[in-house]
Amino acid sequence: MKKIIILGSSGSVGMQILDVVSRMKDYVCVKGLAVGSNINVLKSQIKKFNPTAVSVNDPVAARILKEWCVSNDMQTNVYSGAAGLEKLATTRDVDMVFASIVGSVGVKSIIAAIKARKNVAIANKESLVMAGNYIMNLTAKKGVSVFPIDSEHSAIFQCCVGAKKSHIKKIILTASGGPFYRYNKDFSKISVEQALNHPTWKMGKKITIDSATLMNKGLEAIEASVLFGIPIDNIEIIIHPQSIVHSMVEYADGSVIAQLSNPDMCLPIQYALTYPERVPSNVKPLNFFEIGKLEFYKPDFDKFRCLGLAYYAAKKGYTVPAVMNAANEVSVAAFLNKEIKFTDIGKIVEKTIKFHKISKRMSLDTFLKADLWAKQYAKKLIEKGI
Ligand code: MG
Numbered sequence: 349m350k351k352i353i354i355l356g357s358s359g360s361v362g363m364q365i366l367d368v369v370s371r372m373k374d375y376v377c378v379k380g381l382a383v384g385s386n387i388n389v390l391k392s393q394i395k396k397f398n399p400t401a402v403s404v405n406d407p408v409a410a411r412i413l414k415e416w417c418v419s420n421d422m423q424t425n426v427y428s429g430a431a432g433l434e435k436l437a438t439t440r441d442v443d444m445v446f447a448s449i450v451g452s453v454g455v456k457s458i459i460a461a462i463k464a465r466k467n468v469a470i471a472n473k474e475s476l477v478m479a480g481n482y483i484m485n486l487t488a489k490k491g492v493s494v495f496p497i498d499s500e501h502s503a504i505f506q507c508c509v510g511a512k513k514s515h516i517k518k519i520i521l522t523a524s525g526g527p528f529y530r531y532n533k534d535f536s537k538i539s540v541e542q543a544l545n546h547p548t549w550k551m552g553k554k555i556t557i558d559s560a561t562l563m564n565k566g567l568e569a570i571e572a573s574v575l576f577g578i579p580i581d582n583i584e585i586i587i588h589p590q591s592i593v594h595s596m597v598e599y600a601d602g603s604v605i606a607q608l609s610n611p612d613m614c615l616p617i618q619y620a621l622t623y624p625e626r627v628p629s630n631v632k633p634l635n636f637f638e639i640g641k642l643e644f645y646k647p648d649f650d651k652f653r654c655l656g657l658a659y660y661a662a663k664k665g666y667t668v669p670a671v672m673n674a675a676n677e678v679s680v681a682a683f684l685n686k687e688i689k690f691t692d693i694g695k696i697v698e699k700t701i702k703f704h705k706i707s708k709r710m711s712l713d714t715f716l717k718a719d720l721w722a723k724q725y726a727k728k729l730i731e732k733g734i
Contacts, residue, residue: 350621353380353436353466355457356448358389360552361471361497361613365446366393368617371630376621380436382449382457385409391416394424401425401439403432405453433457438464444621447472448497455479459712462486469620471497474677477567478670479715480574494575495620500568501575502616503594503607508576509624511599518582519572520596520604523647525587526559535651538690540683547589557680561693562647566658570669573662580662585655587645592634610634653694657701667707667718674722675700682730692734699734700726 352369356362362383369376378397383390385406390413394402402424404410410428417424427435430453437445437457445461447454448471455475461468462483470476476483487494496502500521508516527545528538543560544553551559558564565585572595573580596606609615612631619626649656654676661672679693688696700722707714 349374350376350444351379351442352376352444352446352621353382353439353442353461354378354446354448355382355433355437356384356446356450356454356471357381357393358383358386359448359450361448362446363389364613365448365617366397368614368621370396372618372621372627375627379442380439382433382436384449387413387416394422399424401427401436403427403436405429405433430456434460437461437466442466444469444495446497446620447475450474455712455715458483459486462490462492465490465492467493467495469495469497469617473498473567473571474673476571476574477673478719479712480570480669481665482710482712482715484574484577485710495623496571496575497613497616497620498568498571499611499613499616500595501572502619504572504576504597506607506619507595507597507605511597513577515600516576516578516582517598517600518584519576519578520598521565521569521572521583521585522588522591522593522595522644523562523565523585524559524591525589525645525647526562526564528560528651529562529587529589529645529647536689536691540686543683543690553684554677554680557683557693558676561654561690562652563654563658563676563680563693563697565647566655567673569658570662580659585647587647588643589645590639590642592639592642608634654697657694657697661701664701664706667714668701668704670715670718671704671722672697672701674719675726678723678726678730688730688734695734696726696729699729 354362354365378399380399380401382403387409407428414426437460444467446469447458454472458475544556546556569583572583591611593606593608596604598604610632615631618629661668675697679696682688
């Protein structure tokens with residue numbers, strides 16, 4: 349029986365994790381859940397999974413939930429705030445912590461879990477972009493494993509089982525391409541509505557815009573470089589509109605190993621739970637005759653400047669990826685608010701990176717400071733009209 353904790357259980361990834369867990373009741377037991385403030389969702393999750401403890405970031409919501417637990421005869425302990433989250437993430441007798449909380453709170457809880465020697469399954473992209481090398485060094489020191497939940501990184505992980513790192517020549521990261529990889533009109537006139545209209549995936553607004561600028565793929569390239577210890581120049585991005593090949597690994601002898609499946613987050617989640625075993629899932633089997641063909645195209649680095657910026661940030665290293673991520677976050681929010689143009693996102697990110705003074709200290713505090721500085725600087729740029 350695997351005992352797990354899910355941080356961010358009311359979010360879309362968190363709910364998908366619980367979906368997988370509810371089909372694997374003989375194999376997995378939920379020991380703890382954490383949410384920001386959505387206690388209505390948490391109440392039904394408590395009833396269904398009966399965790400030992402939960403954490404609610406908002407103290408008022410936590411108090412209401414505590415009263416609810418008492419009046420409903422629930423034995424669940426309720427924690428709150430940042431301290432509560434850390435307490436939950438470091439619970440004794442737990443095998444794996446699923447980290448799907450967004451933002452810097454998420455980073456802190458991942459680090460707390462690793463320090464307490466828990467294996468972690470990471471769905472929080474910015475943590476690996478912000479403080480990836482620091483996190484990976486810490487996992488090595490503590491002897492714990494990291495399991496990727498992103499479909500591309502799970503694919504790479506699956507293609508690397510049993511392989512030596514020195515045998516890997518390059519990683520081929522696939523991208524659906526978003527709504528604009530074939531768009532030939534003026535990018536500066538792209539509207540919020542157009543950018544939110546992703547052809548194949550239904551996702552949150554932030555990641556949908558990141559998919560439209562291809563920044564999402566840039567972030568994923570950095571994530572892959574960190575997770576698998578491969579230099580960024582050995583990571584190639586290719587557009588694959590069918591989203592069937594989730595990524596590939598090319599080996600020294602010229603062999604390429606790919607992972608294919610119908611796109612479904614349940615698979616990476618389940619594999620993180622069962623690794624190295626494989627068990628049946630609900631994913632619809634591939635029908636190659638229905639698919640017919642798989643296409644691959646080169647991404648245009650001139651049209652999608654965020655891609656080049658991500659490679660630049662990865663090469664510079666230290667605090668630069670954190671700064672890029674933070675400036676992007678602020679710019680995407682401003683674009684969604686109709687304060688800036690689609691093409692301004694890349695401009696603001698570039699200006700913020702160029703103005704940043706790199707700090708070479710490897711501490712969580714350094715990364716958090718860089719994140720905060722970049723957010724403030726990017727906001728100033730937007731206020732000034734870039
Ligand atoms: Mg992805």
